[in-house]
Amino acid sequence: EVGLLPEHVQIIGRTRDWLRYDVPEEFLRRQHATKGHRASYRGQKQIWFLLRLVGLDSDIQLRASEHPEFDAWRWIPFWIQLDAVIDFKREVYQLALSELARYLSRGMRMQQLAWGSPLDLFHSLYASDEDQQNVSKPTDKS
Numbered sequence: 001e002v003g004l005l006p007e008h009v010q011i012i013g014r015t016r017d018w019l020r021y022d023v024p025e026e027f028l029r030r031q032h033a034t035k036g037h038r039a040s041y042r043g044q045k046q047i048w049f050l051l052r053l054v055g056l057d058s059d060i061q062l063r064a065s066e067h068p069e070f071d072a073w074r075w076i077p078f079w080i081q082l083d084a085v086i087d088f089k090r091e092v093y094q095l096a097l098s099e100l101a102r103y104l105s106r107g108m109r110m111q112q113l114a115w116g117s118p119l120d121l122f123h124s125l126y127a128s129d130e131d132q133q134n135v136s137k138p139t140d141k142s
Contacts, residue, residue, distance in 0.1 A: 001069050003061025009051040013103035018045040019092045027088075048096040050103050078104065 022043035053059075062070050078097065082090045 001065060002073065003064030004053075004055065004059055008053065008055030008059045010054050012050040012052055013100055014050070015046075015048045015096055015099050018047060019095055020045040021089050021092045024088055046092065046096075048100060050100045 020043060028042070060073060062068050062073065078101075082093055085093050
């Protein structure tokens, strides 16, 4: 999806289990009407990976596939506010970030405390902006 090859990244960790979310019906209707998606699409299940980029920013190629999923990317803090994430994906983000935090250095884990508890994080987290859907996130979709 983003053009990175195995030699561009180092796997630090991954979520233990699949994380799932369902797409609300109003989004499915809009997507089907505008993009002709299959009617069987209901959501995603994902294994999340924490990666270290050992390549260069220029190794990220959003046009690496025939049908690019993303049109922009940017570096974001690990403990980004979840209110930047569309509402129906927030729980998955909160679960993934909380689980992957065990792989962070103590200093980075302590940054979470500045945001509050994981539950506080979940309630105050990533805000829903449709443009944010197109910013690449560290996910592995199936």
